[in-house]
Amino acid sequence: MAEVLSKLTSKRLRRAAELAFGPILLLAVWWLAAKGGWVNKDLLPSPIDTLRDTAANIWSGSMTKDFTRTMLRVAYSLVIAIIAGVPVGIVLGAKAAVYRSVEFIIDFFRSTPATAMFPLFLLLFGLGDLAKIAVAAFAAWLVIVFNVAYGVMNARQTRILAARSMGASSLRIFRDVIFFETLPQTFIGLRTAVSLALVVIIVAEMFIGATDGMGHRIIDAQISYSLTDMYGSILVAGAMGYGLNLILLFLERSVIHWSGK
Template sequence: MTTTPTIDSVPTTDAAAAPEDARVRNSDGAPARSDGAPDPAKPGRPAGKFLLSKVFRAVKVAVWRSAAIVLFLLAWELVPQFLLGEDTRVFLPPLHDVLLALRDAITTGELWEHLSASLTRSVAGFSIAVTAGITLGLALSWYRGLASFLTPLLELFRNTAALALLPVFVLLLGIGETSKITIVAYASFFPVLLNTIAGATTVDPLLIRAARSLGLSQLRLFQKVILPSAVPTIFTGIRMGGTASILVLIAAEMVGAKAGLGFQIVNAQSSFLIPQMYAGILTVSLLGLAVNVGLVRLEAHFSRWRTFAPTR
C-alpha cells in the first residue's frame, strides 16, 4: 500500500532550509536577492564605496600627471637661488620673481593690453583658417578632379614655412594688423586642411555601403555618415592649427608690432627687464594650454555620438 505524499513529507531544498545567516550575501554583507541583484535595503553603502574609490583614483591620476610640472616649478625656484651665481641669476631669476612681475603686469593693466591684442589677431586668423580649411578639405575629398588639380599647388605651399613668408606679407599687406592676421591664417590653415581630407577619405567603407543600401542620397550620405565620422580627425587638425596660431603670432609680433605678447617679450628683453620677459613667456604657455583645453572640450561636445557599446 502506497502512501500519498503530504506537504510535510516533501523534502525541503537547501536554500529554503538554510538559516538566514547562511544565505548568499553581497560584498557589503547585505543578503542578496534571489535573482542575484543586490538587496536594495542598503543602497547607500555600495554606492558610497564606489564613489570614494572613483574619487581616489581621480586624485591619484591628477597627482601623477602634475608631478612633472610641480618638479619643474620647484627646480625653477630653487636652482637659481642655490646653484647659480649672482651674475647668472640675473638671466634666470627664480620663479617667485617672475610671478611678482606677472602680478604687477596684471594689476597695472599692461598684461591685458598685450593679451587682448594677441587674442584679437589669433582669433581672427584662426577663424579664417578653420572656415577655409574645413570647406576646402571637404570639397577636395568629395571631388577627385578638384583634388588632383589643386594638390600640387597645396603641397608647394604646405612645405613653405609660415615665418619665411612674413617679409612677403609685410611687403604686400603692410606692417599693420592685416599682415599678422594673414600669417596666422596661413600657419593654421594647412593642419586643418590636411586633417579634414584625411578624416573624410578614411571613413569605414562598410558604413558607406550600408548607407547606400538604405537609399541615402549623396547629400544625405555626406551629412549623416562622412561628416560625423570625420569630426574627430578634423578636430585634431583644429587643435594643431590653434597651437600654430599662437606660436606663429608671437613670432610675428616680435617684428614690427606695438602691442601683443610677442612685442612685450622682446621689449622686456631689450630693456633688460628679465623677470618681465619670463612673465610674458609664462603667459604665452598658459594661453596655449587654455586654447588646447578649450578645443578638447569642444571636440568632446561635437563627438558625443561616439559612444561605446555597453559591456555584458
C-alpha cells in the same frame, strides 16, 4: 554609498596630483637652477620673483591688455582659416583625383615655414594687424585643409555603403555619414592649427611693427632687460596655448563622443 564617494574622491585627488606634477617639477627645476648657480643668476631670476611680478602685471592690467590683443589676433586668424579651410578640404577630399592634382601645392606651402612668408604678406597687407592675422590664417588654413581632406578620404566605407544600400542620396550621405566621420580628423587639424596660429602671431608681434601683444611684450622686456617680465610673459604665452588646446579637447570630447566606436 560612502565607499563609492571615497573612491571617487580618491580618483579626483590622484588626477589632480598627476596634473600638478608637471608644473611643480618645472618650478622645482627652475628654482634649483636659479639658486644652485646652474645658470648665470643675472640671466635667470627665481620663479618666486617671476610669479610675483607676473601676478602684479596681471593685477595692474598691463599684461591683460597684451594677452587680449594676442588672443584676438589668434581668434581672427583661426576663424578665417576654418571658414575658408573646411569647405575646401571637403571638396578636395570628396574626389581623390582632385586632391592629388593639388597635393604638391598644399604640401609645399604646408612644409614652408610660415615665418618665411612674412615678407610677402608685409608687401600685400602692410605693417598693421592685417598682415599678422593673414599670415597666421594662411598657415592654419593649410593645416585645416589637409586634415579635413584626409578625414573625408578616409571616412569608413562600410557606413557609406550601408547608407547607399538604404537608398540615401549623396547629399544625405555627406550630411549624416561623411560629415560626422570627418569630425575627429577635423578636430586634430583644429588643435594643430590653433597652436601654429599662436606661434605665428607671437613671432609676428615680436618683429612686425607691433605695439602690443604677448610677442611684443616678450621682446620689449628682453631689450629693456626686465627678466622677470620676460620669463613671466613667456609662461603666460605658454599657458595661453595650453588653455586653447584644452578648450578644443573639451569640445572634441563633447561633440564627437562616439569617436573610435
